[in-house]
Amino acid sequence: MTSPTLSCVACGETTSEWSSARCDCGEPRWVDVDVAGFDWDNVTDAPGMWRYESLLPVDRPGSLGDVAGDTPLVRTPRLDDVAGARIHVKNEAANATGSFKDRGSAVGIAWALEHGVDTVGTVSHGNMAMSMAAHAATVDLDCLVLVPADIPAERLGNIAQYGPTLLRVDGDYGKLYDRSLELGEEAGIEFVNSDAPLRVEGQKTTALEICEAFAAEGAQPPDAIVLPVSSGGHASGAWKAVRELHRAGAIDSLPRLYFVQAAACAPIAEAFERGDDEVTPVAAGETIAYSIANANPPSGNRVLAAARETGGAVLAVSDDAIRTAQREFATRAGLSVETSSATTLAGTKRLAESGAIENDDEVVLVATGSGFKERGSGETPDVETVKLDELGAVLGVER
């Protein structure tokens, strides 16, 4: 199996030598994809996201990886009023490990199988760790998961259930991210970290599916796609996806890409606000949206470019706004989303208030992960107790 070339969209450097490491200029590389001949009419009927196999650098891996993606796009009219636009939700919780991370993990696993790598790895304390561990387990690959030393026990349990090799690492999380890529190359471990080229390839399929769903209705892409943003790996994938579709002529215009952070840890939103081209790391504050609290996002500069070049934005929302939005997802769309995902609705409200998003805009919120994995956040409601033989009276049909 030959490897595709890699390019740096920031400095223009191209290399045919495969590496998961970053470009010498410091930015993450993208896998070069030949879009010639791509058309909505010639996607395959393969399962999951593998209908876009022609735009991916690997073939489907068998087992769990085969069913990554192909998540529902739900029209949610009861969110329209609170959001200020016509809302659709891309429900990534439908993936086997409950988040969008399965898309990138499936590509990473397929790559490892095709290239004879017997150990994969990742640096994560949540969704990505669960996803890599699960996917490795299904094809009997070893999986090394490096977690921060202070990870809560409950999240460790979520990851451990799939049986990976777990290691707590005491040190700066951003440095661990970079160091893992170096050590992985030496140790023969394919680290499929959050903005690794292979992961971005998988994660671009979220936006491919969104655009295809609109195309199937005879429509152009939605006016806007709204994503939570942490490392910037999913954002990078979304931007790459719409660029490739546009280059192939499958869409006439690019949807505006909006990215939302939690206010307590919003280095990309702050850089966007300042008009900077580069993100400056911050000291992270506490937020309920812990899974996107990335103080030094490795693809942060890519996110700034994606927002500016598509006419979108990067913004931050408060924990109170996130809590309200999470409740609205449940009580108006029937979706239990994780706190990070709730930022998309909170952010859309802000954008609608400012006029950046209009009432008749078709807006897709990407609900990146399931709320079922976040424990202990719900309050216990106070519920009345009645005796069975009094139930009729309570319902007003007998005395």
Add this chain to the structure above:
Amino acid sequence: MTSPTLSCVACGETTSEWSSARCDCGEPRWVDVDVAGFDWDNVTDAPGMWRYESLLPVDRPGSLGDVAGDTPLVRTPRLDDVAGARIHVKNEAANATGSFKDRGSAVGIAWALEHGVDTVGTVSHGNMAMSMAAHAATVDLDCLVLVPADIPAERLGNIAQYGPTLLRVDGDYGKLYDRSLELGEEAGIEFVNSDAPLRVEGQKTTALEICEAFAAEGAQPPDAIVLPVSSGGHASGAWKAVRELHRAGAIDSLPRLYFVQAAACAPIAEAFERGDDEVTPVAAGETIAYSIANANPPSGNRVLAAARETGGAVLAVSDDAIRTAQREFATRAGLSVETSSATTLAGTKRLAESGAIENDDEVVLVATGSGFKERGSGETPDVETVKLDELGAVLGVER
């Protein structure tokens, strides 16, 4: 909108008067479906389970109900050795509320909308309550959820997030089930309980999808489908599905249907073992598979018939076997399943040991619900901590 006729498969009585109540003979009714003209080639390309609209008594309801079903069927080769057959898993956790219940809820909600009912209800302390509440919320219907008085706080929180009207009822749970149907008719509340005719219609789509997936590969249905069994509503749907497909000529033979209970509360398995046609209620013991611990299953007799007429069986497995199977689902199939769902693998092992299931049988395990909603069952693993600058040495690539 006219209502379909209902028939009792047990006594043969047919009625054109719509009712969610049971037949006078005491058995649950089924909705009569005209299968004439049904063929794999003429299913629609509607989303979710609505590709089988011609076999369903309602049209799709819009919003969340539109995406119920269409869950992945995963080939899981690493389960073959432990199970003793060729294993596929139907992953119902992919539904929006994390269980197969969304299929029946979507039909119930659609019915309520079509018939001008403004309140739906259910008797449940888990998956079904979450599902009904979520689906009602998306179309602005009121939802009344009756829960047992001693429901654990955590499960109450899972249900409450969607904003239904909750009422704890102090009394016998089996009697509450029957009483809710009577009171619902008087109060104008459509109770879509677990073996209600509308719910069975939705839940039959699990087996329709399984059979279609095999047909798409040019194959006959799997040799066996294995389901956890509680009230018998899902079992009833599976049996109805394969009967309808067979009647339509879409399949040549019926898959064997196997149903698994937890040994601590196994009234149907015990009746099957004794050769009885009717289930005798039991005093329920404690089991980790709480969501299938039904001491007096309303469709229990239907389950016995389904197992016998398809050449299957009803069996019970221990909590230890369930725990082991749950771990194997995670470490070999990458799937976090609820304890109830793990019974399917535990049961298959037993069937393979006894020779009822053979090595080359194609067997589909229905993983009815997500493990992410069951909290506190996992142990916290003991994980080593290393310093970041020692990581290379630990990985063996530097000293």
